[in-house]
Amino acid sequence: MSSSEFDVIVVGAGNAAFCAAVAARESGARVLVLERAPEAESGGNSRFTAGAIRFAYRGVEDLKAVMPDLTENEIANTDFGTYTTDQFYDDMFRVTRYRTDPALCERLVTSSFETMKWLRAKGIRFAPIYGRQAFKVDGRFKFWGGLTVEALGGGPGLIQQLTEIAGKQGIVVRYNSRAINLLHDGHRVQGVRVKEGGSIRELRASAVVLASGGFESNTEWRTRYLGPGWETAKVRGTRFNTGDGIRMALDIGASPYGNWSGCHAVGWDYNAPEFGDLSVGDNFQKHSYPWGIMVNATGRRFVDEGADFRNYTYAKYGRVILEQPDQFAWQIFDQKVIHLLRDEYRIKRVTKVSADTLEQLADKLDGVDRVAFLDEINRYNRAVRTDITFNPNVKDGRCTDGLAIPKSNWANRIDTGPFEAYQVGCGITFTFGGLRIDADTGQVFDTDLAPIPGLYAAGELVGGLFFFNYPGGTGLISGSVFGRVAGTSAGAAVTAPAASR
DSSP states (O other): OOSSSOSEEEEOOSHHHHHHHHHHHHTTOOEEEEOSSOGGGOSGGGGGSOOEEOOOBOSHHHHHHHOTTOOHHHHHTEEOOOBOHHHHHHHHHHHTTTOSOHHHHHHHHHHHHHHHHHHHHHTOOEEEOHHHHEEEETTEEEEOTTOOEEETTHHHHHHHHHHHHHHHTTOEEESSEEEEEEEEOSSSEEEEEEEETTEEEEEEOSEEEEOOOOSTTOHHHIIIIIOTTGGGOEESSOTTOSSHHHHHHHHTTBOEESOTTOEEEEEEETTOOSSOOTTTTTTTBOOOGGGSEEEOTTSOBOSOTTSSOGGGTHHHHHHHHHTSGGGOEEEEEOTTTGGGSOGGGGSSSOOEEEESSHHHHHHHSTTOOHHHHHHHHHHHHHHBOTTSOOOTTSOOOOOBSSOSSOOOSSOOOOOSSSEEEEEEEEEEEEESOEEOBOTTTOEEEBTTSOEEEEEEEOGGGBOSSOSSOOOTTHHHHHHHHHHHHHHHHHHHHHTSOGGGO
């Protein structure tokens, strides 16, 4: 065993990092968590999420194992449906265009339910997502999109619970501690070099778990890897995810992997700040576009707003918005669907205009060609198949006919005032490119595809899971699954004979 104060060092303090720390402690290791952010801004991107977490479940009995305080009344008044492993696989394959790494995907899907039960056993509480993922049908709530459960208190609640659990288990967390290099002797990782309070020191350990996020908050890396224009994107979450963990690993020969030019990016309030604001959390997002239409500066629609459930399109439409003239869009709704808009549309800090007529609305859409917009609305309204029943709970097939860019579901004429419009830009959540890891151990591979002794990774900085797109709620479960895998392996390695390390 290492003679240093700690056996395992975890870099980062978000969901994946804490899961790794708790799992390593479970294996008997002495664990240190290094968090670059001050405590007031700690928790990484996990703290900015709404807390939705996707996992495979066979029915309400599985959900009761995760939410034992689910009441009989809730069960009686809710159709939770099922979300089988086959459905999870199908979603992962479909949205990544069959590029997801098979081994990583299998580990994610098959371990998702067991990991949720593990989290619950550790003390994490979960609740049904009634507010965002369910609609009432004949008096009963019906869930859709395979996403049913969220952490109690959302992302902030999840981080608070994980922090408390770590404290009770004797895991040490140091804030304002930025890991800047790995200690590597040419064979194995032996700790990290860390900057704390203006001084640099070396911390030795038998194993290091990197769980410090992607590079979405690094303007230069965004532009280098995602492409021109990405320097103007807003960052939905923490300002501290600048790719430190990825860089440190690459510096010692780790293998880069995955969709380095891809990312999770959404429609985000056009006037949101440069980085996420914890007082607003996730509410700058604007995800009710399936119930209306989106137009760009030329006044034209540019995407099929009803291609699929929001869960399966929102993470790629941010990129599409960024690619539009002047990098913005307006989401347009009429009174028939206003009641369906998510709560994020009702916050105080929102870029919104409203008008009694479409002509008046056109005058208020900053940057939009007025004549082209009115022409587009008229063409769209004429194309709506009103003979098909509108149903927000399913892909209803209520579509348009004859448009170059169709709307495949939930098409309603925009003809009932007052009308509302919301301006959105691109908000980047996390990057898809990262490090190559062993799906069974979480160990990082080098460029010869050999495991690097003493080095493990989890969370956003793992490459290979997501390509082009992402099923909603998969980020948190990925962090939990691979955090647990990496932490368990790192903890076990502490007591392994030196020759096997």
